[in-house]
Amino acid sequence: MKRFLLASAFFAVLLLLWEAAFRAKLWSPVLLPSPWQVASYLKNAALDGTLAKATVITMRRLLIGYFIGLVVGLPLGLLTARWKLFGDTIGTMALGLQTLPSVCWVPLALLWFGQTEAAMLFVVVMGTLWSVVIATETGVRNVPPIYRRAALTMGSKRLHMWFKVILPAALPFIVSGMKQGWAFAWRSLMAAEIFVTILTGFGLGQLLHYGRELSAMDQVIAIMLVIVVIGLLADKIFFSPIERFLHHRWGTSQA
Amino acid sequence: MPRAARLHSSVSEELEVIAPSKLAIENVSKSFQSASGTVLALDRVSLDVAEGEFVCLVGASGCGKSTLLNIIAGLEKPDSGTLRADGKPVTGPGRERLVMFQEPALFPWLDVFGNILFGLKLKPNLTRSDRRDVAKYYLELVGLSRFEHANIHELSGGMKQRVSLARALAPNPRVLLMDEPFAALDALTREQLYGDIQEIWEARRKTIVFVTHNVREAACLGDRVLLFSPHPGRIHEEFPVKLPRPRDINSVDLAAYATRITKALKSLGQTAAG
Known part of the structure; x- marks a missing residue:
């Protein structure tokens, strides 16, 4: 409770400073709208459904891309960890491509797919895939061999070994890879939505883009806030409980 | 057994004391490649272990005793020689011969109960409730019923090694292979476990092969203590321990055995050095 109050006070002070800067006319109101203007944009956008629609469109793109990234990335990570041939080829490629900031995929996607949904999906998948591959590979390689040996003597083999021993043992690595993949997917989707202007649906990135085109700073700041909140919520609702469980089971300290 | 009587038939069948195995190891050799060349870890080692016998393998580290244990477990293959359990050649790992390792190889993603269930779930013809009853029985046997759902x-x-023991006993193997299971524990915990393991061995009738570098421990637990000589790994000498059970690690009679074995171990070190 004390921590909550402290955090609330901190954000209240930030808002006050913002309002003070607005009133002091330090910058043109076009460049720095007041918190109230941003709030009223949010209210209107929420009431007329713009915000909900954009959020749904964005989340759909994100989840589909993220899901594809996981479904392809997990088995690829297992393959690269298990067979040298895959490790030397796909593993090396994944390592290289993971260092590429995901926004760098946007020009290529635009040229290949044009201003389409496919272009955005491609960017999100590329953002997710490689970190999932690498985390899975690292996780599997770090499974202590003694777990395998113990399981072998108890009669575990092949699929049972993979699903009941190797994967659970690698879970902490895999989850941190999934979390990183999620962060990359989110960033790359925003980049893609800002650059890919299509008529099949306005996501949050597109709202941001048109806010800039119209010099509507209240819209720009409001949408940025929404993007921050969604990122936080995903972390709190989806990843935090999994991480808490892992810390509890493994006895690793909770940072 | 009052507890077994309360359980229904398939469980009591599962908990029935089964015949321990007879092991026949003949001329087993194994070598490894290392940076300094080929190391002959085991050189034509032969060993017969009787049904229900408790055999301890002692020797300096690197004398091949753990390698032999892994070969009996089926985790490693010998370069030459044969290994038979109850007359049948051993071709790979199997739940007839379960291993208890030095580091607790317990699975951190499962709780205590889940760990004990792991091997039972791989055993056919057991219902869910059978498995739970059997796991509970072994948890009680090692005195950890209160920690069923602990992480x-x-x-x-010491508790980890008790859980490891329960996990290894639960699928009711004929042979229990123990690779320095108490080496990382403090003296007090160890002494308690010496008592427990003798009690459990009496109750469950297993053939046990126990690897250790602690001579006193070997004399306390084994019907026979086999002394290994290193480079190449061979069985150097055999010491039958004829003391009544349960044995106390601190008894004078036991100390006499330990002294004899230690002397032999030391002379081995000298010839190897010289």
């Missing part, structure tokens, strides 16, 4: 990291070193 592995919450247990002390």
